Amino acid sequence: LKPVQRRILHSMWDMEDGRYNKVANIIGHSMKYHPHGDASIGDALVQLGQKDLLIDMQGNWGNIYTGDSAAASRYIEARLSKFALDVVFNPKTTDWQLSYDGRNKEPITLPVKFPLLLAQGVEGIAVGLACKILPHNFIELIEASIDSLRGKKVNLIPDFPTGGIADFSKYNEGLRGGRVRIRAKIEKKDKKTLIITEIPFGTNTSSLIDTILAANDKGKIKIKKVEDNTAANVEILIQLHSDSYEDMDKTIDALYAFTACEVSIAPNACVIIDDKPCFMSVNDILKYNSQYTKDLLKKELEIRKSELEEEWHFSSLIKIFIEKRIYRDIEECTTWESVIAAIDLGLKPYKKKFKREITREDIVGLTEIKIKRISKYDVKAQDEKIKGLEEQLKEVAHHLANLRTYTITWYKDLLKKYGKGRERKTEIGSFEQVNAAEVIMSNLKLYVNREEGFAGSGMRKDEFLCECSNLDDIIVFRGDGTMIVTKVDEKKYVGKDIRHIALYKKTEVGPVYNMIYQDGKGGNTMIKRFTVGGTTRDKEYVLTKGKEGSKVLWFSLSNEKDAETVRAILRPKPKLRITQIDVDFNDTEVKGRGAIGNILTKNAVNRVTKLKDGPAEPKMVQTSLIDDKPSPKVSKVAIKATVTKKAKETKKVAAKSSKKIPATKKTDVKKKGSKPSKKAKPLKEEKAVTMEWD
Numbered sequence: 001l002k003p004v005q006r007r008i009l010h011s012m013w014d015m016e017d018g019r020y021n022k023v024a025n026i027i028g029h030s031m032k033y034h035p036h037g038d039a040s041i042g043d044a045l046v047q048l049g050q051k052d053l054l055i056d057m058q059g060n061w062g063n064i065y066t067g068d069s070a071a072a073s074r075y076i077e078a079r080l081s082k083f084a085l086d087v088v089f090n091p092k093t094t095d096w097q098l099s100y101d102g103r104n105k106e107p108i109t110l111p112v113k114f115p116l117l118l119a120q121g122v123e124g125i126a127v128g129l130a131c132k133i134l135p136h137n138f139i140e141l142i143e144a145s146i147d148s149l150r151g152k153k154v155n156l157i158p159d160f161p162t163g164g165i166a167d168f169s170k171y172n173e174g175l176r177g178g179r180v181r182i183r184a185k186i187e188k189k190d191k192k193t194l195i196i197t198e199i200p201f202g203t204n205t206s207s208l209i210d211t212i213l214a215a216n217d218k219g220k221i222k223i224k225k226v227e228d229n230t231a232a233n234v235e236i237l238i239q240l241h242s243d244s245y246e247d248m249d250k251t252i253d254a255l256y257a258f259t260a261c262e263v264s265i266a267p268n269a270c271v272i273i274d275d276k277p278c279f280m281s282v283n284d285i286l287k288y289n290s291q292y293t294k295d296l297l298k299k300e301l302e303i304r305k306s307e308l309e310e311e312w313h314f315s316s317l318i319k320i321f322i323e324k325r326i327y328r329d330i331e332e333c334t335t336w337e338s339v340i341a342a343i344d345l346g347l348k349p350y351k352k353k354f355k356r357e358i359t360r361e362d363i364v365g366l367t368e369i370k371i372k373r374i375s376k377y378d379v380k381a382q383d384e385k386i387k388g389l390e391e392q393l394k395e396v397a398h399h400l401a402n403l404r405t406y407t408i409t410w411y412k413d414l415l416k417k418y419g420k421g422r423e424r425k426t427e428i429g430s431f432e433q434v435n436a437a438e439v440i441m442s443n444l445k446l447y448v449n450r451e452e453g454f455a456g457s458g459m460r461k462d463e464f465l466c467e468c469s470n471l472d473d474i475i476v477f478r479g480d481g482t483m484i485v486t487k488v489d490e491k492k493y494v495g496k497d498i499r500h501i502a503l504y505k506k507t508e509v510g511p512v513y514n515m516i517y518q519d520g521k522g523g524n525t526m527i528k529r530f531t532v533g534g535t536t537r538d539k540e541y542v543l544t545k546g547k548e549g550s551k552v553l554w555f556s557l558s559n560e561k562d563a564e565t566v567r568a569i570l571r572p573k574p575k576l577r578i579t580q581i582d583v584d585f586n587d588t589e590v591k592g593r594g595a596i597g598n599i600l601t602k603n604a605v606n607r608v609t610k611l612k613d614g615p616a617e618p619k620m621v622q623t624s625l626i627d628d629k630p631s632p633k634v635s636k637v638a639i640k641a642t643v644t645k646k647a648k649e650t651k652k653v654a655a656k657s658s659k660k661i662p663a664t665k666k667t668d669v670k671k672k673g674s675k676p677s678k679k680a681k682p683l684k685e686e687k688a689v690t691m692e693w694d
Contacts, residue, residue, distance in 0.1 A: 004044045007033040012080050020077035035100045046070045051120050054084040065234050067204030083418050087114045093299050111296050115141050115289040131270040134158035138422040142415045148290040156282045163198035163425040173281035174269040184261040186252050196236040200263040205230045208260045215258040294407045305396045312389040320350050321366050322377045444468050450498045458490035475504035479552050481544035485535045499555045514585045516554040520547030525605045528597025529590045545596050554608040562614035571604040
């Protein structure tokens with residue numbers, strides 16, 4: 001606990017009478033221990049109450065979902081919860097110190113028999129140190145504490161009061177360097193509406209709606225209306241724009257990418273042990289707390305044992321003092337010392353029955369017994385009382401001998417008593433990072449001025465290229481054989497002599513670029529095919545050998561196997577027999593952008609023209625077994641004529657074939673034991689069917 005939290009709880013324990021107290025009174029009482037203003041104490045008390053664990057609240061204490069603040073301290077009331085009274089306080093095991101003004105005593109630490117730090121979570125900052133421990137589930141903490149005491153391995157995962165879906169794959173046990181991603185739970189209500197039913201930890205509905213509206217204003221998402229119907233449960237209705245109806249999943253991804261529907265939290269578990277800061281994992285903190293609870297329970301049992309022994313000791317003294325009528329020995333004594341000596345002498349024969357020595361204080365206690373009690377002394381009741389004390393002592397001794405089992409049983413009783421209604425709220429999931437460039441709406445148009453070398457979204461008078469967003473990159477190839485990738489801007493200089501400009505998608509498989517260039521002034525003509533690969537934004541890449549005066553003669557893009565065929569027309573010169581070269585780019589191997597290419601010719605090329613496009617990929621067509629078009633109707637006369645004609649042709653063929661077959665060979669001779677062959681049905685004419693499947 002932080003000091004202010006500990007002092008508030010101690011003040012509430014001071015005031016505890018089973019009834020609610022005004023928060024204003026609690027704040028005033030806490031100022032006896034906390035040397036700061038009432039505002040800081042009031043805020044800390046409200047935050048402690050909203051965690052719904054240690055404080056039983058009454059009135060308007062605010063709303064963790066909407067971010068609404070609590071009512072004024074004079075209107076709301078509070079008292080300690082039953083859980084806090086059972087777990088947090090025990091004056092017998094508490095170490096005390098004087099308050100800041102020396103008038104009162106306050107606890108150095110409260111003897112909490114529960115991993116309260118992990119249950120509530122905490123965030124704070126100090127000189128050179130920061131701490132962020134996420135809240136964990138009540139039931140899971142108790143079960144993990146039991147496993148820790150049994151020597152089993154534990155693995156704690158946070159649970160947030162606001163619910164949501166969280167990816168804990170990089171939680172790193174709450175240590176520095178870990179990260180937790182939490183998403184709101186978004187569902188499709190109908191074709192036009194999305195509904196948010198749970199929000200990420202650390203946000204509220206007001207801040208979440210503000211981020212949604214801001215993303216809409218920037219054109220990153222398109223929505224029509226947002227309604228907040230949150231009360232006891234979160235309910236935010238998002239009515240979509242007509243442009244977003246078709247792909248609602250893309251809109252949901254855009255909400256995760258551009259709004260607070262997804263947040264990332266970096267935990268940093270830092271605690272103070274022996275007055276020193278210590279970085280520990282949440283699993284180690286739990287083990288420490290489990291051992292601390294065990295030690296506290298041991299301390300409580302030892303105190304209880306000593307109390308029972310004292311009670312048994314004095315009860316036995318009273319029994320002997322009254323039953324053996326030792327009190328009559330003091331009737332003739334005239335001094336106080338003689339009274340003490342007489343009682344001590346009377347007890348001497350029975351001293352061996354006691355577990356410890358009989359002291360002067362014990363004898364003084366016997367002299368303070370009233371005559372009324374002696375006259376109404378019940379021997380049987382006293383025997384039963386002593387017997388009960390002995391049984392309790394045996395039970396305490398058994399618990400001390402089996403301390404681990406006793407601690408586990410204590411945790412189980414705690415779970416049974418207070419675990420109802422504290423089930424996990426946050427769903428454990430695993431999701432990939434949403435690529436913002438893929439889900440953003442295309443809210444801009446890209447224009448280009450090839451002569452002046454400018455491109456951007458604000459140049460509406462120039463050549464329209466395509467639709468884009470402000471997260472997109474563009475790739476530009478220039479006539480001097482250089483390439484650049486840059487971000488879309490309102491107006492940006494990208495270089496003159498633009499040969500090709502387009503949007504550049506890193507995640508997509510890029511096209512194959514075909515290029516013929518002259519290597520410097522009067523140099524060889526080179527041919528290359530390449531893919532771009534990984535790039536750095538605003539860095540200029542040279543696609544030629546880098547000689548001064550290099551220029552691109554032909555540039556195009558295609559797939560790997562459907563490149564075009566071009567003709568390079570050479571510059572005329574004496575004794576030049578071949579004046580043109582036909583080049584099929586498909587014959588050139590595709591390499592990386594850094595490859596210099598192959599020599600096409602050592603002669604100067606005048607120009608390059610396209611001969612034909614590359615081979616088109618055959619279309620995948622799925623044909624039907626049944627003709628879509630009905631077969632044309634044929635008249636009965638035509639059918640009859642056709643059948644007669646076919647019959648005559650069949651007879652002629654049969655006559656010719658019978659002449660060719662020798663008489664000695666009989667084809668219809670049956671084999672022994674063979675079944676008589678059935679008459680085969682005449683085959684119908686069928687069209688050949690070709691099927692191609694995706």
